[in-house]
Amino acid sequence: MKTLELATEVVVVGSGAGGGAAAVELVQAGREVLILEMGNRELPKSFTQREEQMMPRLFQDAGARTTADKAIQVLQGKGLGGSTLHNLNLCKRIDPELFELWAKTRDLPDIGERLRPHYDHFEKALSIAAVPEDRINRNNQILRAGAEALGWKNGPLRHNRTGCIGSGFCELGCAYDAKNNSAKILIPAAEKGGAKVLTGIRVTQVLHRFGRATGVSGQILDERGQVVGHATIRAERVVLAASATGSAALVIASGLPDPYRQAGRGLTLHPGATVGGVFDEPVDGWKGVPQSWECDELLHPTDPDRRMWLVPVFGHPVATAAMLPGLGPEAVARIGSYRHIAAITPMLHDSTVGRVDARGDARPLLHYSLNDADRRMMAKGVSAAAQVLLAAGAREVLIPTAVPQVVRTAKEAIAVAQQAFGPLDPPLAAVHPMGGMCMGGDPHTSATNADGRHHHCPNLWIADAGLFPTSTGVPPQWSTYSFGRLVGQAAGA
Template sequence: MIVSLSERGGDLALTADVCVIGSGAGGAVAAAELAEGGRSVVVLEQGPHWAARDFSQREDEMLPKLFEEGGMRQTLDGAVQILQGRNVGGSTVHNLCYCFRTPDAILRMWREEHGLEELTPEALEPSFARVEKELGVVQIREDEVNELNRIARRGAEKLGYSGFVTKHNRKGCVQSGYCLLGCSYDAKQSMLITYVPRADAAGARIYTGARVARIEAPGGRMKRVVGHAIGPDGSLRGSFEVKANVVVLAAGAVNSPDLLLRSGLANGGGQVGENLHLHPSVIATGIFDEEVHGYRGIPQSYYIDEFIDLESDPHSGAILMPIIEFPGMAAATTPGFGRAHSALMRDYGKTAGLLVLLHDQTSGRVRSGDSLSKPSIEYELEERDAQQIAEGLLHCAEVLFAAGARQVLIPYKPEPLMLERGDDITEITRRGARHGQLVTASTHPQSTCRMGGDPGSSVVGPFGECHDVEGLFVADMSVFPTSLGAPPQITTAMFGDRTAHHILENWKRFTT
């Protein structure tokens, strides 16, 4: 049963074994596993329930509809744009389908430095296997690698850099290239067409337009969740309460800590909202003589891992990934004005982007803002991370030139740096990448309710249960103990699965 609370209006009072907040990579998996395990489950999702026919492939229509704050979420100082989904299926509806398990070296570091002895590859194998089966994770075929990704591979191979074609979760993909705006062909195996229907079939009651405002746990035990029915325009259309002994909070790494802070919960160690990592990314754009049409085909299939070696240093490094922005986004993020800007945009069809994504050590924080829909996000890139971004951009330029680019644009603000073939690209490292100096984005906020063995330095224990509140679990990207250093959807879904199975196995504890 999927009910639009905004259309229904009025007030609602429900009781459930488990209340799941959010229906993205963590929440949808937890809800399906719990419902199939025999628990009565209520899912509360603030956004609407879209179907394939709603995805019009128009960025001007889709961006404001699909993303938090209409696609305008950003850090408090405006230096980093943050993209997060706001609908049934969460950010998985918009992601680009790279599928990676948590790297072994990261798990080892989490065991050794964060008191999480339980997180061995063997212990996590059943959860990974279940998630990958349901999402249909397979190797991307050679004939599915588009021109944009072939350019990145050509450049990397010429320079002898390590890279590979990844796995993904698409079935029957027609290679339209619109993944970020939602898949009109139901080919992307997002939560929207996998775990959410499974939860629904298993009897979960799923409410959309249901924005949780507060979680109540008097005396350190879960009691109820309260919030508002909200219309598409943000108007309040009623209120709800859900009584449950167990709550799985999976509202993403910005909203989850905001909700805990507003509720005055789980912050005994002062860690809620701290330790924010963003995997900040900056795009270098190569301009070629020939048409590239990088927006056609599967957007990301190649992955350059030459500049990250987690086995020798699990704390830092950078990944290079092909990327193309839609024309409106490209226009917004291309620095410059007037004729100069228009000249750059005229070459749009001949461009290929390569982004540097940083495995960041910088720690920011999330605080509650003026309203529930606009938490305050603070993040200031540290010097060592800034250096890595600058080095990563230099390598992006190297790869693009090696692949045949005639020019490479580095998005310094307000004036971009335009490098011609043969120019000295070390100009990038000379200029550096200080905080706010470059157009920067994040699609992977994480670690704001981090997992750890020590309640003084973490928010949740090894199975996602808050140290301070019995029956309150967190199962989204906010539990990562550190930056992941890899695409995060499979790790997030794995934590959703693992938390659900832990709750099922220990159910008796929550009924007494």
């Protein structure tokens, strides 16, 4: 077994949206920075566009991570650049109304104002812009047409891409290097400023003594993720950016001071179902930019009765086969319609609050089970997605319950909203874990202060989506980049 012992001024654990943003600020503040990433340095040219090869390379647990009760598949990334390597590049700011709520209820005065310059910075740095009209694929046009036919609010989305050729393989990593993400923009900027990067290091402990962090230790992994050694990094400051689930699990596994037991609390997921409409003509939903249009008729940042966001979703063959309802010959027949399926995910701005725990080796364990209000909201969202697909001309819509249902009329689709969804049914997926190390002014109800500094360990910061005090209702990457920059400036001062 190899051993590695190093010392640095600041160690940053994780290289995704938050870690990349924080690292750039730390080197700009003149700090000696070492970035540790459990995944590999993945080069776009090597992305094969094959699910069975790219899922294990770019996803935690090869894409098979779930909540503890297995009800929700939770997708999170690994590799230098984290989840920004394979995400779908949607960019939205958190609504000012939600910031006002956080200001009042989480003792975070001016949080919206404090984040604004960081949002503005990344708008330029990541070239965030509207998806060009000629890049809106058939799957997205169907959502647009259905929402318009119903008279529901809808509109175009913004992305962080340059030179996108619309191949449709975003979720398996962009072989054309068109994503303006942490791997392409931030990590190179941090390295240019002097940051060192070590990949294949999975941190398992934050070392601490007398209430102060002294560094981190963990496993050295080979390219396939096998443990081949042990690393210890001494550091004067520690910044955790191992994601909403990873940072909380590390804090818990390390036994850091936590008198009010706040580490791991506040987990939200934005879970979503997949509702497929079968069309007479081919849709070929995997071709082109996957998500470029939204329907936000049922979404409001703070209204408890409007918490559903409708966006198109697509799947490569394996993912689609796994998502389609039914078993045996019925499932085989459904996948036979692959080219003719358009799909929408109703994504929940969740009121359910779960909890991250740590397994023995600091891997996250996610306790999260939808509350009754959210199950009702999910039924409403599935119903709304079915209505949109039918309004756009779908011949039939597949309701993704364990016992599959098919609806063919608007009346049947509307009735789905009244169904009582169970704790494990329909199967859900989540790509936006948030919370776990929530930011707030009160140490009794939050894990970090308004600068992301741990309330009880003054030289430890959190710089990832774990900081969000509640579910946001919008895709989290732009906000995570912005929080990461805010925390990086605080930790570098």
